[in-house]
Amino acid sequence: MLADTACKKTLCPADKLRLRLADSGGLYLQIEPSGSTRWFRKYRFDGKEKRLALGSYPEVTLKAACTGRDDARNIRQMRWSDLDLDKALWTIPAADMKRTKTAKINGRPHLVPLPTQAVEVLADLKPLTGHGQYVFPSLLTGERPMSDNTVNIALRCMGFDNTEMTATVSERDSHDHGRADGRRARAH
Template identity: 50%
Template sequence: MPLTDTAIRNAKPAEKPVRMFDAGGLYLEISPAGGKLWRLKYRFGGKEKRLALGAYPEVGLKEARGKRDDARKLLAADIDPGEHRKAQKEAKLERASNSFEIVAREFFSKNRATWAASHHNKIILRFEKNVFPWIGDRPIAEISAPEILTILRRIESRGAVETAHRTRENIGQVMRYAIATGRAERDPAADLKGALAPIKREHFASITDPAKVGELLRALDAFQGTFIVKSALLLAPLLFVRPGELRKAEWSGFDLGKAEWHYLVTKTKTEQVVPLSSQAVDILKELQPLTGHGQYVFPGRDPQKPMSEAAVNAALRRMGYDTKTEITGHGFRAMARTILHEELHQKPEVIEHQLAHKVPDALGSAYNRTKFLKERRAMMQLWSDYLDKLKAGAEVIRLHPAA
């Protein structure tokens, strides 16, 4: 006879497993310990098989019968319910292992060695805040352009337009990695070009008027902070490298005898050569007795770490400069690029190579660290001599090339 809820509730365990049968092969098995499990007995391919349907009372009589009926439909279609369940479980595991977050973290991990730590951490944080909560557990192959656009619009709506653009680029990188590893067929982020508001580029604050540059240099000379920070401030306009590269400079990269500094460009992972003017060498020689025994030229409070990334800008603010509208540590690059070209008439390609920018040449090379080295060496000395004249208050004579 068909089972009833009352009969199931009142059933007691025995020394051996007890089976209470319903219709269609469904039965409840009661273990000696009192556990009650639903099972389905069926035949497939001439063999008797059993399928677990869950435990009572979590799975009630009505639900157990529904599972039985589903299994019988599969049998009618010549499908083994047990194998079908196994295939579903494997598909679910595969979907979970190919979720967007899993693939993204795998991609980030593989690139960690070639990315700057700050860049890697910034992207991870960006995804954890803006992406993973919404599509992290979605199978990467099923993610659509509208889903990604919803995420980007959410970022854009809070005014972070540039972050929205960078997030689209990062999602595209993950999608292309998924394609390369056989876990997706296309990149839906590519369909969103032009879907976001354009970025309003704001250049780093900089001083490019020679007279005002002279004022700034005199202020740097008069800085009353620590000797290490002051040395970094004095070298910043002479070398005009990226602020992060200056503060992380290591003594092992300097050859003061050859007047050269070799370091790895963080953006391109290529080696850069900075010819050192006599003024730059003098500053470094004066600093060397203080920090030359350690790794970093400009160590922070912890000698094992470089000085804070905020140190130079904080020093500029102490001198009364607004780092949002007047000058930043990064602004020394724009200062050099502008004045070297407009006032000292240096070749743009020589300046760009000294800035460690990618400048494709006729051979297709994106960057050559030794190219124009002789010209760059002369330019760096010319630049330092020019800054000395500005600092001394020499009259600035603007030179304009003939038409």
């Protein structure tokens, strides 16, 4: 497990392109000779290594990066049945979390408080996708979540580049579906 003191004190040797300090669950802090320090979550999809940018250190603390690592899988797989907009709460079942088999069966759900802005956006979205299982359904079928490729294209259209923000694919999704649907979002 990574400690905050290591994050503060470690420098990248001048003869290396980068240094990576690893935590658990694929989280690591990448330190470059220029002094740039950024959090990433590493994962594999379809046999290829991918990564999710979580922000720069120290603006994004170790604790916040750990939370980001865990919550990043949640969002595009959000189900309407897990939301309580009146209480502004997203309850993620233990079975959907990255845990041991026993913890998935016997563990407590992960509770995510929703800010007012998120509740407002979700309430506006409900008439469009609320009839299905997923808040953000696939373009091909509402029976599975939107692909990471669709999310990435939307992020690029909003002006984020792939060093600032990317989508991620959970282990559950990659095992259940084999690969993302690969369809591109289209601007209308």
